[in-house]
Amino acid sequence: MKGLVRAQRRPALFVTLSGMHAIQVIEQGRQPYQPCFDAMRDYTATRTSETPDQIWLVEHPPVYTLGQAGDPAHLLAPDDTIPVVQIDRGGQITYHGPGQVVAYLLLDLRRRHLMVRELVQDIEQAVLDTLAAYNLAAERKPGAPGIYLSDGPHQGAKIAALGLKIRNGCSYHGVSLNVQMDLNPFLRINPCGYAGLETVDMATAGATFAAAEDAGAGPLPVTAAQQPAIAQRLAAALCEVLAVREARAPVHGNAAAEAA
Numbered sequence: 001m002k003g004l005v006r007a008q009r010r011p012a013l014f015v016t017l018s019g020m021h022a023i024q025v026i027e028q029g030r031q032p033y034q035p036c037f038d039a040m041r042d043y044t045a046t047r048t049s050e051t052p053d054q055i056w057l058v059e060h061p062p063v064y065t066l067g068q069a070g071d072p073a074h075l076l077a078p079d080d081t082i083p084v085v086q087i088d089r090g091g092q093i094t095y096h097g098p099g100q101v102v103a104y105l106l107l108d109l110r111r112r113h114l115m116v117r118e119l120v121q122d123i124e125q126a127v128l129d130t131l132a133a134y135n136l137a138a139e140r141k142p143g144a145p146g147i148y149l150s151d152g153p154h155q156g157a158k159i160a161a162l163g164l165k166i167r168n169g170c171s172y173h174g175v176s177l178n179v180q181m182d183l184n185p186f187l188r189i190n191p192c193g194y195a196g197l198e199t200v201d202m203a204t205a206g207a208t209f210a211a212a213e214d215a216g217a218g219p220l221p222v223t224a225a226q227q228p229a230i231a232q233r234l235a236a237a238l239c240e241v242l243a244v245r246e247a248r249a250p251v252h253g254n255a256a257a258e259a260a
Contacts, residue, residue: 020246021111025055025235027228033063033085033096036104040172041088043106047170053112055174055238056104057231060096062185067091067163074190082185089163089173091145092193099181099201099224101231103174103238110169112242113249120145120162122245123175126237127160130177133233134207134222146192154205157198158191177234178202180224202230 028036036058043054064075064084074093075084082095096102109119124140127147131138138159139150147160160177178201186199208219209226222230 020243021053021108023053023055023107023239023242025057025239027057027231030059030061030098033060033065033083036060037085037087040104040106044167044170044172047108047168049108049111051108053108054106055235056106057235058102058104059098059100059227060102062095062097064093064095064185064189065089066093068165071193074193075188076190077188079185079188087173089165091161091163093189094161094163094176094192095185095189095199096176097181097185099179099227101177101179101227101234103177103231103234105164105171105174105238107171107242108169109166109171112246114242114245116164116166116171118245119164119171122241123162123238126234126241127175127177129237129241130230130234131159131202131207134202134209134226134230135219136202136205136207144192144194149200149205152205154198154200157200157205159200159202159205161192177230179227179230180204180222 062082064082066072066084066086067090068088070086070092078084105123107114107119109116124145124147128138131147137150138147141148145162146158149155149157149159160175162175164171164173178199180203181201183199183201183204191197191199202222207222209222211217211220
C-alpha cells in the first residue's frame, strides 16, 4: 500500500500510514478476551489530544461476547468450554475464536472530523476491499452492520461482524473477519441476533490467492496459514480508507456531537 511504513518491534508489529493523523497498527497475537477488553477501555479512558490512534490486530481463544443491550436468549446452547462476556459495544451476541482476524479501532473521531456512520462505512469498505483481494464477492446489508457474501453457494452468509463503542468522541471495539475457523460455535447462537443466519469463513467460501514465489501457478486456496497476511492487508485497507476520508473531510460542526 502506498505510504505504508513498517517498523518491527518485538513482540508487536507497528505499522503507520502517513497522513494528517497517523495510525499505529499493532499486532498483538492471540490474547484472552477480557484483558484485551479492559486494555481498550483503559486506553480510551486515559486518552489526551496527543494520544495516537491505533488499530490492534488480535486473535482470541473461544469466547462469546454479548453487547450492552444484548439478549442472552440469543445464546441457544451454552457450551461450558466457551465463556460468555458481557461487554459495552452495540449489537447482540457473536463468537470469537482461533482462525479469525479481529481488528480493534481506537480512534479519536473528533480529531478526524469523522462521524460514526462514516466510520462504519469505512470499516465495511476495508473488509470488502480485503475480500476482493482474495477473490470473494461480498456486500453490505442495510440496517445489518457487517459484511455478507453476495454470490456462490453461501450467498447471504455473514463473513465479518462489526460492533463499536463511542466514548468521549473516541471509538473502540471494531470488526472480526473469519479466515479458517471452527464454525460450529456459531450454530449455538443467533449470530448478531439473527435466527438462522449462516456464518461462513474465507476458506469455506472458496477464497484464493496467488503464490508470490510462483507467478505462473494458478490461484491457491486460503487456509489458516494466510491469516497473518490477511490481517495485515485488512489493517492496510483500514488505514487507507480512513486516510482518504480524512483528506477530503470538511470540518463537520456536528461530528463531535454525533461521536459523543
